Amino acid sequence: MLPRLLLKSPLSVCARSPACRLPVPLSRWRPLSTTVTATATENNGPGERIYQGPLTPTFRRLKILSLSSLGATTAISPFFFIIESNLPTVARISLAGIAVTTSLVSTAMVSYFTRPYVTSLRRIPPGGELEITTYSLFLKPLVTKIYDTDFLADTQRPFAKWQLPTRVVLPEAQAKRAAPGTEETVAETFNGDGERIGSWVVKWENNGEGNCHALGSVVRYFNVHLELLDKKD
DSSP: OOOGGGOSSOOOOOBSSSSEEOOOOGGGSEEOOOOOOOOOOTTTOSSEEEEEOTTHHHHHHHHHHHHHHHHHHHHHTTHHHHSOOSSOHHHHHHHHHHHHHHHHHHHHHHHHHHTTBOOEEEEETTTTEEEEEEEOTTOOEEEEEESOGGGOEEOOSTTOSEEOOSEEEOOHHHHTTSOTTOEEEEEEEEOTTSOEEEEEEEEEOGGGEEEEEEEESOOOEEBOOHHHHHHHO
């Protein structure tokens, strides 16, 4: 469940289920658009910062170490063939392959576990959108705007607390307002230059049910320290 700090109204149960039932008014969502919209960066963005990831420096150093290790391993792998040795060529190829593969796997694991880590959260007036900043493996900022926090659900993904669900269900009172076949933008992800690189879109079906899908590269999972948000509530 999301801390009350992030909500304007009580949040329905949106956790670990095939469908996320939403009590939100449709007026808070954005029409589907192809217009590129600039967004603020973590350091100079508008709005109130309501959360700062305490492990941001640690995760940054971990990524730098992982990338440096991969680069060093790749750079020295040719020396397996240059240095004189009694090892046969097949053994040298195997050693070089094992070294590079091991480094690649460890870097991929670091990327998987650190990618959802949230460095900051901002509440943007006047609509109250939530701006979530994460960083890629190469330390590039990714800013995801959630236009309604009721679209954030709990997740079972390791090292993540929230996700953008793949399926949502509106309560009966709101179901008639979601026209079947129409699409709405739930969230958008921007790179460090403010260019939109992906969107999370819901396509409505009958009875207020909607299927969500990604357009481009959108950040879908988020890892936050919920206890820090609870303290501010």
